[in-house]
Amino acid sequence: MKKIAQTLSALALAATLVPSLLFFADLLALAQVKVWMLVAALLWFVSAPLCMERKTTQ
Amino acid sequence: MNDLNTTMAGEHREPVEEFEREPVPDRALLGLRSFVGQYGGEHIAGTELMLGPLFLASGASAYDLVVGLLLGNLLAVLSWTFITAPIATRARLTLYYQLERICGRKLVMLYNLANGVMFCFLAGAMVTVSATAVGVGFKFRMPGLNDLYPNSIGWIVSALAVGLLIAVVAAYGYKFVARVANIAVPWMVLVFVAFGVIGLRQLGVASLGDFWDAAQTVIWKGGDPLPGQVKFSFWHVTFFAWFCNMAMHIGMADLSVFRYAKKSRYGLATASGMFLGHFMAWLSASILYALQLRENPANIDVLPGPMAYRACGIAGLLCVIIAGWTTANPTIYRAGLAFQAIVPRVSRFRVTLATGIFAAVAGMFPAVAMKLLGFVALYGMILMPMGAVIFLDFWVFRRLGLQQNYAAAAGTQFNWAAGTTWFLSLGICTWLVLHGGVQIFFVSLPGWFIAAILYLILSMIYQRKRSPVKRLFREREP
Numbered sequence: 075m076k077k078i079a080q081t082l083s084a085l086a087l088a089a090t091l092v093p094s095l096l097f098f099a100d101l102l103a104l105a106q107v108k109v110w111m112l113v114a115a116l117l118w119f120v121s122a123p124l125c126m127e128r129k130t131t132q
Numbered sequence: 133m134n135d136l137n138t139t140m141a142g143e144h145r146e147p148v149e150e151f152e153r154e155p156v157p158d159r160a161l162l163g164l165r166s167f168v169g170q171y172g173g174e175h176i177a178g179t180e181l182m183l184g185p186l187f188l189a190s191g192a193s194a195y196d197l198v199v200g201l202l203l204g205n206l207l208a209v210l211s212w213t214f215i216t217a218p219i220a221t222r223a224r225l226t227l228y229y230q231l232e233r234i235c236g237r238k239l240v241m242l243y244n245l246a247n248g249v250m251f252c253f254l255a256g257a258m259v260t261v262s263a264t265a266v267g268v269g270f271k272f273r274m275p276g277l278n279d280l281y282p283n284s285i286g287w288i289v290s291a292l293a294v295g296l297l298i299a300v301v302a303a304y305g306y307k308f309v310a311r312v313a314n315i316a317v318p319w320m321v322l323v324f325v326a327f328g329v330i331g332l333r334q335l336g337v338a339s340l341g342d343f344w345d346a347a348q349t350v351i352w353k354g355g356d357p358l359p360g361q362v363k364f365s366f367w368h369v370t371f372f373a374w375f376c377n378m379a380m381h382i383g384m385a386d387l388s389v390f391r392y393a394k395k396s397r398y399g400l401a402t403a404s405g406m407f408l409g410h411f412m413a414w415l416s417a418s419i420l421y422a423l424q425l426r427e428n429p430a431n432i433d434v435l436p437g438p439m440a441y442r443a444c445g446i447a448g449l450l451c452v453i454i455a456g457w458t459t460a461n462p463t464i465y466r467a468g469l470a471f472q473a474i475v476p477r478v479s480r481f482r483v484t485l486a487t488g489i490f491a492a493v494a495g496m497f498p499a500v501a502m503k504l505l506g507f508v509a510l511y512g513m514i515l516m517p518m519g520a521v522i523f524l525d526f527w528v529f530r531r532l533g534l535q536q537n538y539a540a541a542a543g544t545q546f547n548w549a550a551g552t553t554w555f556l557s558l559g560i561c562t563w564l565v566l567h568g569g570v571q572i573f574f575v576s577l578p579g580w581f582i583a584a585i586l587y588l589i590l591s592m593i594y595q596r597k598r599s600p601v602k603r604l605f606r607e608r609e610p
Contacts, residue, residue, distance in 0.1 A: 111447035
């Protein structure tokens with residue numbers, strides 16, 4: 075469970091930044107960037123508490 | 133910035149034992165990474181979204197802004213490392229206890245009052261930032277760059293609702309918000325990076341090689357400031373970056389943080405906060421404002437909500453709300469603690485709630501947020517003299533044969549030398565700003581030396597009159 079949460083939160087962070095870089099390189103439209111960033115935000119706030127909570131209790 | 137008071141916001145960062153009236157023991161000391169994480173997190177705050185655009189509104193040029201921020205932030209890091217941390221790691225006491233030993237309980241209460249009031253206004257600015265995100269959804273009229281008062285019913289309702297919500301949460305569930313803040317930080321940092329990257333592309337920057345040219349000709353063009361703003365030169369930017377956390381480093385508030393550091397060089401960890409929050413985040417936020425001005429030069433309003441929404445959609449709005457909320461909460465909480473020290477019989481819940489309501493009302497008035505550059509400089513100026521008092525007491529007094537920790541040694545509740553130093557230096561600094569032609573952004577530098585000289589002279593006079601050590605010995609004699 076912890077590993078899944080860690081993987082998902084890493085993916086969420088990547089999905090927060092990478093779309094903006096793709097937009098910079100003209101490989102993604104701004105509307106799509108906004109959708110990806112929203113999905114990434116939701117994913118982060120679902121997955122990060124699981125792995126960050128574990129870290130603090132260990 | 134202050135973000136100043138998310139200090140120790142994270143639940144897991146708060147030591148189980150607080151050691152409020154004793155030196156931190158060796159077993160409770162923390163490693164470098166704790167401080168890197170703490171400072172990296174606490175300087176990504178809602179107010180960064182105001183400060184970045186305000187630099188642009190003040191007509192800062194690309195060179196002045198970029199190099200000025202690099203130098204100013206370096207000076208801030210060095211101030212933490214060579215002024216705050218060496219005392220913190222030797223005395224290992226909280227700011228309040230150390231001040232109490234030097235100044236006496238009653239003077240510390242006055243300090244708490246000043247600190248608490250400034251915290252309230254700062255939290256108010258964070259409420260203002262969050263309320264601008266609400267305006268995107270409800271489309272009511274929001275305050276302009278030079279507005280001092282609320283300008284629509286929608287804004288009043290929004291700011292009050294956001295502020296009251298933050299106040300209730302601060303009173304009930306501070307730890308929950310601290311946890312959300314810790315979780316949000318890595319994500320917020322990347323959203324700020326995304327603000328900058330997206331803004332740059334929309335401003336026509338297609339490669340890194342284009343950056344500096346666009347920075348000079350499109351983004352930070354320099355020239356006259358926008359109406360109602362002070363012109364910012366290289367030195368304004370440098371001093372602002374150096375002094376915006378003056379209360380924390382030269383003012384010594386972060387003694388409470390660095391008393392846990394194993395070594396004084398851990399002060400260098402503050403670089404994480406300075407160069408993420410006070411460099412990258414300020415530049416990103418000002419890029420968003422430059423984009424807004426380019427799209428519509430008549431739209432000079434500094435409204436983080438709409439700016440973030442244009443760049444990153446709902447995720448940008450979330451970032452504005454969370455950045456404002458998670459930093460306003462600990463600020464209100466700490467203001468509440470400062471006030472509670474003055475009225476200890478009233479419960480922390482009630483004091484925090486009342487403090488939050490005060491901040492909500494302050495947030496309704498855009499004056500603090502729109503004049504945040506000046507307010508932050510004022511905040512540093514008000515608390516700076518006490519930093520000079522602690523510095524002298526720790527390093528100089530013993531060498532000159534003066535009594536250290538005078539109030540504790542003499543059993544006085546109010547060290548008049550320290551109190552007079554504080555009031556006189558503030559009076560002189562205020563006179564210099566109002567009549568002496570020194571701008572508030574610079575006045576704290578001479579102000580520190582004025583406070584130091586005053587405290588030295590006044591202590592020589594005061595201690596000679598009361599001679600506490602001799603009196604103590606006399607009292608002990610049979």
